[in-house]
Amino acid sequence: MAKKILIIDDNPEFVEATTNLLDARGYQVDSAENGKVGIEKAKKNKPDLILLDVMMTTKSEGFDVAREMHNEPSLKGTPVIMITGVRKEMNLPFGFEPDADWLPVKEVLEKPVKPDVLLAAVTKALR
Numbered sequence: 001m002a003k004k005i006l007i008i009d010d011n012p013e014f015v016e017a018t019t020n021l022l023d024a025r026g027y028q029v030d031s032a033e034n035g036k037v038g039i040e041k042a043k044k045n046k047p048d049l050i051l052l053d054v055m056m057t058t059k060s061e062g063f064d065v066a067r068e069m070h071n072e073p074s075l076k077g078t079p080v081i082m083i084t085g086v087r088k089e090m091n092l093p094f095g096f097e098p099d100a101d102w103l104p105v106k107e108v109l110e111k112p113v114k115p116d117v118l119l120a121a122v123t124k125a126l127r
Contacts, residue, residue: 002028003126004045008038008065009053009083014111018051021115022122035065042075049125052105054084070104079125080104083118085111 005027009015019029030045032038034056042050050069054062062082069075082105106125109117 002026003048004028004030005049005051005122006038006042006045006047007031007051008035008056008062009051010034010056011053014053018118021118025119027122035061035068038065039068039072039075042069042078043072046074047078049122050078050080051122052080052082054082066105079106081106081121081125082108083111083113084108 005022007015007018007029009018009031010033015031019031022029030041030047032041038050038052041047052062052066054060056062058064062084066080066082069078069080107121109121
C-alpha cells in the first residue's frame, strides 16, 4: 500500500510540483492550503508523513501547527518535515532546528528545496 503524504502549504505551484514529484515515486499525496484544514485532514486521513510550510495565513502558522499536531494524541507519532522560506523572507541570520518542545519536527528544509534533497528527507522520515 502506498505511503500517504499530506502537504500543508498555501503556494499552489509548490504543492503541484511536490505532488507530481511524490506521485511519480508512488506516494499517495493530499494537500491543504492552511494549518486549520491541514490538521483536520491529518486527523481524518492519518498520513504517514506531513510536509509543512511555515508562512501561510500568518508568518508563524506552521510553527503553531507543528506544536498543535505534536500535542494531538492521534497525530503525535506522525513525522513532520518543515519546508520553509521564512529565513530568507524575514532576512533572519539563523535557521531553525528541530526541538522536542518548540519545533517538534523531524527536519527543517529551506525553500527552494531540490527534488533529490526532498526525496531523501521523505525516505529518511518514513523509515
